[in-house]
Amino acid sequence: MSSTSDAIPEPMAGPAKGDFADWLSPMLVKELRQGLRTRAFTGMFIIVQLLMVLATFISLSSNSANSAVGGFFWGFLAMVLGLLLPLRGLQAVSSESSEKTLDLLVLTKLQSFRIVAGKWASLVAQGALLAVAVLPYIFLRYFLGGVNVIQDLLLLFILLLASAILSAITVCLSTGTAFAGKRNAGAVGALISLFIVFFGGSMLMSFIYSGSGTMMFFDLNRWQTAGALALVVLYGAFLVFFLLKVAAGRIEPVASNHSTARRVLALGLGAVFCLLSLLSVQPTDFWIGIGVFTLALAALDAVVDLPSHVRSVLEPFHRRGVGRLAYVFAPGWHTGAFFAMICWGFYLLFLVAGDVSGEDFWVAAVMPPAIVLMPAALTVCFARGRATPFRIYLMIQLVCTVLAAVCAGLAETMDEIGYTLFPSFLMPHAGAGVLNESSNDVTEYSVVVLCGIHFVGAFLLLLLRGKPMLQRMGEQLGSLDADPETEG
Amino acid sequence: MVNDPSADTSPPAIEVVGLTRRFGSFVAVDTASFTVPAGSVVGFVGANGAGKTTTMRVLATLDLPTSGRIRVAGHDVVEYPDRVRRILGWMPDDFGTYTDMTGREYLDFFARAYGFRGEERIRRVGDVIEFCELHEIADRYIDKLSKGMAQRLCLGRSLIHEPEILIMDEPAAGLDPRARIDLKNLIRLLADSGKTVLISSHILSELGEMCDSLLFINNGKIIHHGDAEDLLQDTTGKVTSILDVQVLGSPESLQNWASMVPAVEFVEATRHGARLEIDTTDRGEIAKLLRRMVTDGQEVVEFRRQERRLEDAFVDIVAADGITGPRVGDDQKS
Numbered sequence: 001m002s003s004t005s006d007a008i009p010e011p012m013a014g015p016a017k018g019d020f021a022d023w024l025s026p027m028l029v030k031e032l033r034q035g036l037r038t039r040a041f042t043g044m045f046i047i048v049q050l051l052m053v054l055a056t057f058i059s060l061s062s063n064s065a066n067s068a069v070g071g072f073f074w075g076f077l078a079m080v081l082g083l084l085l086p087l088r089g090l091q092a093v094s095s096e097s098s099e100k101t102l103d104l105l106v107l108t109k110l111q112s113f114r115i116v117a118g119k120w121a122s123l124v125a126q127g128a129l130l131a132v133a134v135l136p137y138i139f140l141r142y143f144l145g146g147v148n149v150i151q152d153l154l155l156l157f158i159l160l161l162a163s164a165i166l167s168a169i170t171v172c173l174s175t176g177t178a179f180a181g182k183r184n185a186g187a188v189g190a191l192i193s194l195f196i197v198f199f200g201g202s203m204l205m206s207f208i209y210s211g212s213g214t215m216m217f218f219d220l221n222r223w224q225t226a227g228a229l230a231l232v233v234l235y236g237a238f239l240v241f242f243l244l245k246v247a248a249g250r251i252e253p254v255a256s257n258h259s260t261a262r263r264v265l266a267l268g269l270g271a272v273f274c275l276l277s278l279l280s281v282q283p284t285d286f287w288i289g290i291g292v293f294t295l296a297l298a299a300l301d302a303v304v305d306l307p308s309h310v311r312s313v314l315e316p317f318h319r320r321g322v323g324r325l326a327y328v329f330a331p332g333w334h335t336g337a338f339f340a341m342i343c344w345g346f347y348l349l350f351l352v353a354g355d356v357s358g359e360d361f362w363v364a365a366v367m368p369p370a371i372v373l374m375p376a377a378l379t380v381c382f383a384r385g386r387a388t389p390f391r392i393y394l395m396i397q398l399v400c401t402v403l404a405a406v407c408a409g410l411a412e413t414m415d416e417i418g419y420t421l422f423p424s425f426l427m428p429h430a431g432a433g434v435l436n437e438s439s440n441d442v443t444e445y446s447v448v449v450l451c452g453i454h455f456v457g458a459f460l461l462l463l464l465r466g467k468p469m470l471q472r473m474g475e476q477l478g479s480l481d482a483d484p485e486t487e488g
Numbered sequence: 489m490v491n492d493p494s495a496d497t498s499p500p501a502i503e504v505v506g507l508t509r510r511f512g513s514f515v516a517v518d519t520a521s522f523t524v525p526a527g528s529v530v531g532f533v534g535a536n537g538a539g540k541t542t543t544m545r546v547l548a549t550l551d552l553p554t555s556g557r558i559r560v561a562g563h564d565v566v567e568y569p570d571r572v573r574r575i576l577g578w579m580p581d582d583f584g585t586y587t588d589m590t591g592r593e594y595l596d597f598f599a600r601a602y603g604f605r606g607e608e609r610i611r612r613v614g615d616v617i618e619f620c621e622l623h624e625i626a627d628r629y630i631d632k633l634s635k636g637m638a639q640r641l642c643l644g645r646s647l648i649h650e651p652e653i654l655i656m657d658e659p660a661a662g663l664d665p666r667a668r669i670d671l672k673n674l675i676r677l678l679a680d681s682g683k684t685v686l687i688s689s690h691i692l693s694e695l696g697e698m699c700d701s702l703l704f705i706n707n708g709k710i711i712h713h714g715d716a717e718d719l720l721q722d723t724t725g726k727v728t729s730i731l732d733v734q735v736l737g738s739p740e741s742l743q744n745w746a747s748m749v750p751a752v753e754f755v756e757a758t759r760h761g762a763r764l765e766i767d768t769t770d771r772g773e774i775a776k777l778l779r780r781m782v783t784d785g786q787e788v789v790e791f792r793r794q795e796r797r798l799e800d801a802f803v804d805i806v807a808a809d810g811i812t813g814p815r816v817g818d819d820q821k822s
Contacts, residue, residue, distance in 0.1 A: 022600075022605045022606060026597060033593065034588055034589070037588060099584065100582045100583070101584045101585070103550050104578070106550070107550070108602050108649075109601060109603045256569075310566050311564075312567050312568055312569075
């Protein structure tokens, strides 16, 4: 064996004739090879086929049973595509950790994003395979009568899309240490299943069906509906990309940057939604809702992001002549604080677009951002040097929310506002309990002032703690300026 | 083993300057500095928890140093990990295999992951199977392989991209003697082909045979870096020999006799005699001592000169450094 490291091809050479697998990502090929062999998949596949045959026989025996069978048909498919398949994602990265193969993968030319994307794509491909396998039954149901085949196909597509997004969530979660063991994965998986079933299911159903009980989403004669479907697909793609980037950032050592892409993309989307809402393009409330959600997600992600400002991460900023943008878009919570402030600026514009005014404006302007930022500042203090700031953030957020709920309950029971007002000095979450129908201007302004203090204080604390890292980043950027011949 | 910069301008294969790695308050590696010249085989020796694996993981770009400068083939491991990964083969102590794949599929996957396609990929997999003699097991599922076979497969995996530098963390751990010999032969072949190998092991005698130099680490500090032959000399610089002597009858008589002889520097009681440390390695002087022993009435039944082993050298160097064994807080490492 000769020593020819240069033999590693830089751009991937074209595949050999007849080798289809060479056209696909190596990770996808490996995951499909492994995934399709598992008992879980083959078992699921056989059960789906058996149940579809059974459903078809029942439909054949009685026309009146067709609608009942339809409910069962979709219910079962939703369970498989929307629950069982995504849950397998919980073991996607954690299984590599437990088999001690993650390091080996990271050392190859597969970068961490391709690793997680391959795992996700494999789950989606398996879902697609199941979906294709039920297509004959969908057409059979159409010939038996009583169903709209276009609606059924679109519903199947929506299910696949939901499955893809849920799989991205579980693949992202699988990078956490909570899923290192099968027992842990099972326990947390059960919790996530409950979440998916109760919240995901109800959201999906409300999305698909209009109030009249008809499938408003599938009336393709309406251009708006077709546009909405395209928007859902695009936004789903954004969510998947965002989540997989988060996952990639968590498995790769710090000398990589997965943060800039997701921040830029989220901010870009937020800006577009903001513009649409400011121009009063209908449905304005929808643009505001989805825009605020996008920016909140990005801001939350940014303030718990792991810092990395090594030369190779900062070089792209320097090369493009936008070194200063590294202070907002480079990985790390210290830059995330500035990024969160930009998101807050857009959030204020959304409030303006939503015609929120008076005390409500001020409450909305400071309370939710304070709720996002204050635990981040505490996390920075507690998670010093630890690789899991998000878990600590989540814990603080959970504790504050529970305490605020208890305080609100006590205030309601005792009819004493002090139970919520005084805890507001400690955490902005309690401020929500102060605001009710009986609250007056004084209490509202008190909440605004307290939340404002939390908001500004948290931001300053983040800046203070991040100052050494910001200085180091400045030095790194300065050294790049001084040394134009950076290694390329 | 020191590189002479004036003789060779190419960067050393591995250059570590002041490497420190902390896990919280625990210092796993403490300002370690060493150089591994290109094309050499270096053994990395240390007790459990001494900092070997941490150092190797940093070199392999799998962990970040708290401080220090680490370059592999001239590339900084922190700043340019991708460049380092291209020229580095990593073999962890736990192998890292997928049990639900065959050996060939496993190698094929890693060849794809390193970017090889088509004929080139098939050639590389074939080369590795040939080199590591994996023909018999290539189409068996990995969970059906013996530990030795799995380890050879893992070595094959680390060679699939033909790296210039190989880092092997305890590759012989848990292997039977036959598998160890096979591994040793493979490493010799790699060394002959000009690859740089950094290998950690507890089996010092094996390292002595295959390594150009040995690197000792204790409590996170590099305490010695030198040729295996140099290590066989007493680290204090004294020229001594150890003699194992067994006598018929009471060993106390021999021990008393030895304590009276000026040439004997140290006497250690054994079950049937004593272990004597004398201040010479001269064979004539040793023969004279034996003759005197017999003349003085000692009934010698066994007289054996003990060779100094690498283990002795290691123990001496570690003892000179202070504390031995794993440190408190080793379990803090994640």
